[in-house]
Amino acid sequence: MLHIKNLHAGYNGLEILKGINLKVGKKEIVALVGPNGAGKSTVIKSIFNLAKITGGYIFFNNKNILGLKTHELLKEGVCYLNQGRTIFGNLTVRENLELGARLIKNKEEVKKRISAIYKKFQILKKRENDFAYTLSGGQQQVLGLGRALITKPKILLLDEPSLGLSPKLQKELFLMIKKIKKDGISILIVEQNAKKAIELADRTYLLEDGKIALEGSGGFILKHKKIKEVYLGGRY
Amino acid sequence: MSLLLQVAINGLIAGSIYALVSSGFSLIYNTNKFMHFAHGASVAVSGYFLYGFFAIIKLNFFYSLSLTLIFSALLGLLIYRIIYLPLQNRKASNVILLIASISILILLQNLILLLFGANVKDIEFVEVKKGLEFFGAVITLTQIVILLTAVLFFIFLYFFMNKTILGKNMRAVSENKELASIVGINSRKISDFSFLIGSFLGGAAGILIAVEQNITPTMGTILMIKGFTGAVIGGISSVPAAVLGSYLLGLAENFGIVFLPSGYKDAISFVLLFLFLLFRPEGIIGGKRRTK
Numbered sequence: 001m002l003h004i005k006n007l008h009a010g011y012n013g014l015e016i017l018k019g020i021n022l023k024v025g026k027k028e029i030v031a032l033v034g035p036n037g038a039g040k041s042t043v044i045k046s047i048f049n050l051a052k053i054t055g056g057y058i059f060f061n062n063k064n065i066l067g068l069k070t071h072e073l074l075k076e077g078v079c080y081l082n083q084g085r086t087i088f089g090n091l092t093v094r095e096n097l098e099l100g101a102r103l104i105k106n107k108e109e110v111k112k113r114i115s116a117i118y119k120k121f122q123i124l125k126k127r128e129n130d131f132a133y134t135l136s137g138g139q140q141q142v143l144g145l146g147r148a149l150i151t152k153p154k155i156l157l158l159d160e161p162s163l164g165l166s167p168k169l170q171k172e173l174f175l176m177i178k179k180i181k182k183d184g185i186s187i188l189i190v191e192q193n194a195k196k197a198i199e200l201a202d203r204t205y206l207l208e209d210g211k212i213a214l215e216g217s218g219g220f221i222l223k224h225k226k227i228k229e230v231y232l233g234g235r236y
Numbered sequence: 237m238s239l240l241l242q243v244a245i246n247g248l249i250a251g252s253i254y255a256l257v258s259s260g261f262s263l264i265y266n267t268n269k270f271m272h273f274a275h276g277a278s279v280a281v282s283g284y285f286l287y288g289f290f291a292i293i294k295l296n297f298f299y300s301l302s303l304t305l306i307f308s309a310l311l312g313l314l315i316y317r318i319i320y321l322p323l324q325n326r327k328a329s330n331v332i333l334l335i336a337s338i339s340i341l342i343l344l345q346n347l348i349l350l351l352f353g354a355n356v357k358d359i360e361f362v363e364v365k366k367g368l369e370f371f372g373a374v375i376t377l378t379q380i381v382i383l384l385t386a387v388l389f390f391i392f393l394y395f396f397m398n399k400t401i402l403g404k405n406m407r408a409v410s411e412n413k414e415l416a417s418i419v420g421i422n423s424r425k426i427s428d429f430s431f432l433i434g435s436f437l438g439g440a441a442g443i444l445i446a447v448e449q450n451i452t453p454t455m456g457t458i459l460m461i462k463g464f465t466g467a468v469i470g471g472i473s474s475v476p477a478a479v480l481g482s483y484l485l486g487l488a489e490n491f492g493i494v495f496l497p498s499g500y501k502d503a504i505s506f507v508l509l510f511l512f513l514l515f516r517p518e519g520i521i522g523g524k525r526r527t528k
């Protein structure tokens with residue numbers, strides 16, 4: 001469904017990605033792991049047209065989506081949850097969800113979708129009129145997810161969604177992501193917590209220095225010497 | 237008692253004007269994150285627009301008023317589009333934009349000077365009437381109109397920012413431009429609207445001054461300083477805070493000159509500006525809410 005071919009990208013003049021090939025299938029969770037600064041965020045940003053692309057192709061459902069504007073990407077069903085702050089603290093919970101649904105013109109439809117999100121994440125319903133900055137870190141991340149899901153995306157690009165969450169909340173978040181997959185949404189997830197991400201994912205790519213160093217299913221990757229060296233035994 | 241009441245009324249009238257200037261300035265600042273000091277010139281120019289339409293072309297007052305507001309808003313947009321935006325596209329820093337804004341302020345003031353001369357202009361819409369008296373204090377009809385107009389504009393602004401989609405988008409861009417673009421908000425368009433609406437508010441201030449007092453080419457500079465001071469006192473990162481700060485400034489100035497010679501009015505505001513910048517740069521309300 002998502003197909004990245006020989007992608008070169010970076011930021012004004014600086015090449016970060018040096019020929020990336022990556023695929024995400026239908027209803028598949030794909031993890032992208034790698035050390036700090038490897039270019040993981042840049043891969044996702046390239047898909048969402050936020051980095052400078054100097055070569056290669058990005059296809060989504062056999063359509064070239066390279067260079068599309070944000071609202072066009074959203075219409076295609078591509079949604080992106082960035083690294084770090086994913087919500088507007090000075091807007092209420094409901095307003096954040098409304099912003100997520102801003103491309104939907106039919107007001108009744110927006111209301112319906114917001115109720116659907118409330119059903120999924122009941123904490124959001126409880127806090128709907130509170131400013132989002134009053135939510136806890138975990139709740140904020142749930143709100144971010146809700147804001148993304150309200151667009152009914154076909155693929156969700158998640159950049160370190162577990163960042164700053166306690167282990168317990170991380171676990172809950174990963175469970176949520178599994179549920180999202182069951183709803184038929186493909187997911188490309190970038191994670192610092194490599195082991196968790198690999199276990200969650202159907203397939204994993206290891207990115208090192210702007211290149212894919214390793215690719216495979218969870219079992220294969222977890223047993224691989226290189227992953228063991230870099231992540232499981234070593235620093236992480 | 238009647239003196240206190242009179243001083244309070246005067247303070248609120250001055251505060252209304254400052255608050256109109258300051259709300260527009262703060263709206264533009266928060267959306268675009270640079271100081272649009274040429275906003276002061278927008279205020280002055282709108283006074284001259286009104287003078288031109290009403291006293292020179294002799295249109296009826298309400299046409300003059302509407303045209304002035306429209307032209308003020310468009311002037312703001314024009315400044316953004318032909319000066320700031322090209323600079324931003326060339327990756328100019330906010331300091332460069334600040335310098336540009338001061339240059340535009342000076343340029344526009346000199347343009348007024350060139351076209352209308354240096355002397356004070358009076359649009360003579362209302363003849364000086366004796367004010368209404370109550371509890372020993374005097375307030376003119378024009379002044380009542382000023383107070384009500386300002387309040388009406390702020391209610392309108394509040395609803396716009398909190399209840400309309402455009403207003404919500406504007407708050408989103410103010411808080412986090414990058415995230416706003418990720419959810420698909422076109423921040424360029426929002427900047428356009430911030431200049432339109434901010435300059436519209438500035439235009440309203442210019443009109444009220446022109447009607448109540450008179451206009452001079454350089455009035456924009458001092459009004460800009462007052463509006464800026466009001467914004468700093470209240471908290472520059474929020475429009476309602478800037479409005480509140482401006483009313484406080486109006487009151488402080490007028491209560492101050494009960495004890496000091498009236499020539500010290502501007503000095504009071506400068507002293508307050510420095511005190512706040514030194515000791516509470518986030519303002520009275522600012523800093524409570526987490527932005528960014």
Ligand SMILES: Nc1ncnc2c1ncn2[C@@H]1O[C@H](COP(=O)(O)OP(=O)(O)OP(=O)(O)O)[C@@H](O)[C@H]1O
Nearest residue numbers: 011014016034035036037038039040041042043083
């Ligand atoms: N906007 C930018 N302009 C210039 N360079 C950037 C920009 N964003 C990232 N970089 C650089 O690109 C490289 C890759 O960054 P990227 O954010 O993709 O890494 P990452 O793998 O996501 O790292 P992390 O685990 O820290 O999130 C880094 O060297 C970074 O300094």
Ligand SMILES: [Mg+2]
Nearest residue numbers: 040041083159
């Ligand atoms: Mg990253």
